[in-house]
Amino acid sequence: MARGFVTAEDVAKRAGVSRSAVSRTFTEGASVSPSVRRKVLKAARELGYRVNRLAQGLNNDRSNLIGVVGANLASPFISKQLDLLSIALLRKGLQCLLLNAADARKDIAPLIELLFEFRARAIVVLSGEPPATIIDQCTANGVRLVLINQMLERTDTSLVLTDDSRGADLAAQRLILANCKRIALVTSGSNTPAQVRRAAAFTQRMKTAGAEIVLWSEGPTSYESGYRAGCALLGDRSIDGAFCVTDLLALGFLDAARKEMGRQVPEDLSVIGFDDIPQAGWKSYELTTVAQSFSSLTDSVVAALESADQETRLQVVPVSMVERKTVR
Amino acid sequence: MARGFVTAEDVAKRAGVSRSAVSRTFTEGASVSPSVRRKVLKAARELGYRVNRLAQGLNNDRSNLIGVVGANLASPFISKQLDLLSIALLRKGLQCLLLNAADARKDIAPLIELLFEFRARAIVVLSGEPPATIIDQCTANGVRLVLINQMLERTDTSLVLTDDSRGADLAAQRLILANCKRIALVTSGSNTPAQVRRAAAFTQRMKTAGAEIVLWSEGPTSYESGYRAGCALLGDRSIDGAFCVTDLLALGFLDAARKEMGRQVPEDLSVIGFDDIPQAGWKSYELTTVAQSFSSLTDSVVAALESADQETRLQVVPVSMVERKTVR
DNA sequence: GTGAAAGCGCTAACAT
DNA sequence: ATGTTAGCGCTTTCAC
Numbered sequence: 125m126a127r128g129f130v131t132a133e134d135v136a137k138r139a140g141v142s143r144s145a146v147s148r149t150f151t152e153g154a155s156v157s158p159s160v161r162r163k164v165l166k167a168a169r170e171l172g173y174r175v176n177r178l179a180q181g182l183n184n185d186r187s188n189l190i191g192v193v194g195a196n197l198a199s200p201f202i203s204k205q206l207d208l209l210s211i212a213l214l215r216k217g218l219q220c221l222l223l224n225a226a227d228a229r230k231d232i233a234p235l236i237e238l239l240f241e242f243r244a245r246a247i248v249v250l251s252g253e254p255p256a257t258i259i260d261q262c263t264a265n266g267v268r269l270v271l272i273n274q275m276l277e278r279t280d281t282s283l284v285l286t287d288d289s290r291g292a293d294l295a296a297q298r299l300i301l302a303n304c305k306r307i308a309l310v311t312s313g314s315n316t317p318a319q320v321r322r323a324a325a326f327t328q329r330m331k332t333a334g335a336e337i338v339l340w341s342e343g344p345t346s347y348e349s350g351y352r353a354g355c356a357l358l359g360d361r362s363i364d365g366a367f368c369v370t371d372l373l374a375l376g377f378l379d380a381a382r383k384e385m386g387r388q389v390p391e392d393l394s395v396i397g398f399d400d401i402p403q404a405g406w407k408s409y410e411l412t413t414v415a416q417s418f419s420s421l422t423d424s425v426v427a428a429l430e431s432a433d434q435e436t437r438l439q440v441v442p443v444s445m446v447e448r449k450t451v452r
Numbered sequence: 453m454a455r456g457f458v459t460a461e462d463v464a465k466r467a468g469v470s471r472s473a474v475s476r477t478f479t480e481g482a483s484v485s486p487s488v489r490r491k492v493l494k495a496a497r498e499l500g501y502r503v504n505r506l507a508q509g510l511n512n513d514r515s516n517l518i519g520v521v522g523a524n525l526a527s528p529f530i531s532k533q534l535d536l537l538s539i540a541l542l543r544k545g546l547q548c549l550l551l552n553a554a555d556a557r558k559d560i561a562p563l564i565e566l567l568f569e570f571r572a573r574a575i576v577v578l579s580g581e582p583p584a585t586i587i588d589q590c591t592a593n594g595v596r597l598v599l600i601n602q603m604l605e606r607t608d609t610s611l612v613l614t615d616d617s618r619g620a621d622l623a624a625q626r627l628i629l630a631n632c633k634r635i636a637l638v639t640s641g642s643n644t645p646a647q648v649r650r651a652a653a654f655t656q657r658m659k660t661a662g663a664e665i666v667l668w669s670e671g672p673t674s675y676e677s678g679y680r681a682g683c684a685l686l687g688d689r690s691i692d693g694a695f696c697v698t699d700l701l702a703l704g705f706l707d708a709a710r711k712e713m714g715r716q717v718p719e720d721l722s723v724i725g726f727d728d729i730p731q732a733g734w735k736s737y738e739l740t741t742v743a744q745s746f747s748s749l750t751d752s753v754v755a756a757l758e759s760a761d762q763e764t765r766l767q768v769v770p771v772s773m774v775e776r777k778t779v780r
Numbered sequence: 781g782t783g784a785a786a787g788c789g790c791t792a793a794c795a796t
Numbered sequence: 797a798t799g800t801t802a803g804c805g806c807t808t809t810c811a812c
Binding site: 143144145155160181183184185 | 781782784787789
């Protein structure tokens with residue numbers, strides 16, 4: 125015992141009770157008499173006792189770690205999500221084991237297997253989709269899996285989905301209202317399920333409205349990609365509207381339009397984004413965008429984590445149009 | 453055994469060896485013959501064996517979890533740091549147990565104690581300063597503590613510090629070079645050690661240069677605070693320069709100057725920030741700022757984590773001026 | 781309500 | 797090099 129951590133046995137000795145009494149005092153809903161309980165608590169406080177979660181977990185064959193895997197943690201959207209989620213988990217007495225999938229992107233399987241080693245209670249996937257075999261293992265081992273904004277249709281995972289189609293539809297309607305005729309649809313080369321859904325719904329709606337669409341889909345989902353899209357597309361002066369599937373793209377696009385291509389927004393170009401990240405509200409942009417509620421997204425994840433049953437819980441988080449100043 | 457995890461014993465049986473043989477094959481630098489090793493690996497693969505880190509940790513009295521505690525995870529600066537750090541840790545075979553101090557701010561002690569319960573190998577504090585008693589416990593238990601941008605002077609913790617004074621000095625020099633006479637010094641009401649150091653060094657330098665300083669120090673460290681500062685301060689037309697101790701503040705300040713107070717930047721107002729967050733480079737801002745290298749910051753943290761000795765390792769990460777377009 | 785004892789899956793002496 | 801054994805700190809029957 126090089127390290128000086130106090131054990132339940134130490135506490136038991138000091139309190140003059142058995143070690144099981146100690147265990148019971150720290151176990152929710154175990155039967156201990158008030159007097160024993162008091163003695164134990166006192167001794168524990170004096171000694172600075174803390175349960176060893178490793179031993180606890182070993183015993184129950186599960187920790188109260190929640191595995192969180194995601195990439196792109198520095199992006200405004202993901203970081204906001206992570207911020208809220210980590211707070212919510214802590215409040216629920218759960219801990220957040222964060223695995224950055226930056227290197228793994230395509231294959232988050234090893235990350236999830238690592239989480240198994242820790243006997244994670246549940247796993248939240250912020251971005252990326254795990255292979256089927258991994259999902260099977262989760263189910264087999266009773267590890268609840270919560271996927272955010274993925275496509276997957278299985279009955280044994282929880283899905284939290286933004287209402288992408290509705291959002292894209294809202295954007296389309298607004299652009300039509302602004303009387304746009306020729307519209308840039310800006311997406312990234314990564315084509316995440318969410319982006320695909322947004323683009324599809326938008327295209328659909330525009331088709332029926334009889335507007336023309338110019339599609340751009342290159343590079344990572346970043347400010348720079350949006351900027352590049354703007355520079356490339358806006359040479360065509362007849363483009364009078366744009367829907368960017370992500371605010372980050374929209375912000376870059378906007379800067380290209382104004383700083384590089386001499387466009388007036390919203391006078392001769394209307395732009396709509398998606399997500400409502402904090403920067404969208406900054407005075408230099410005041411981007412009109414489709415907001416997804418960060419807090420209800422987090423709430424949904426937590427609800428999925430807590431739900432007892434193993435069945436699918438498909439939760440869709442609502443969107444709303446936030447009007448600012450980039451649409452006529 | 454409701455849950456179907458495979459144990460070392462299962463593997464041992466299948467491979468026809470003892471369970472210690474299994475343990476050894478999965479332990480770095482243990483002596484196993486190639487043939488046994490092969491058999492074990494084969495059996496393990498077939499069975500889908502994964503070591504139980506909980507049991508492993510219980511045995512060694514330490515996990516390979518690195519506790520990361522911080523607040524404000526959604527801010528560009530912190531999220532970038534977290535992104536890099538979580539990647540670096542994963543590469544080193546370490547896991548990141550993330551504790552959001554949003555609720556705890558003042559008192560991160562309970563968070564660190566929680567980390568003790570998990571037998572975290574080391575603790576990285578992204579923001580906030582733990583009380584002395586907690587630091588004692590870390591030392592006593594051999595848990596290395598790495599503090600970022602804090603003030604603390606103790607011999608038993610690792611400190612990673614940005615070269616704030618040098619950075620502030622660089623900013624001051626640049627503003628003097630731009631011939632500014634009356635300068636706004638914008639900081640937040642939270643007055644973190646880093647902010648205090650920057651403000652102090654800046655004031656110092658300006659005093660010797662004979663320039664006037666108008667101090668602002670209110671609200672949280674955010675875009676909005678910077679914006680408010682700009683609106684409040686720039687009514688005074690004689691102010692011709694500004695140093696904001698954080699890019700987020702600078703961006704808000706900049707927007708207030710241009711959008712609200714009718715200032716031309718850099719023509720009649722020079723602005724410098726600190727940090728070089730991604731948004732500082734966006735075309736709407738092109739903020740001249742003092743950059744701290746995110747990657748060397750991360751490298752320093754990892755180095756501190758890995759160093760064998762318990763002694764202080766004060767590492768200062770260098771800064772550099774990045775000239776963009778907000779200073780004359 | 782309480783204590784004794786078994787066992788969670790693993791690693792590390794200790795023998796062989 | 798390999799197997800045997802003894803814990804790591806905890807929870808949970810099982811008697812009382």
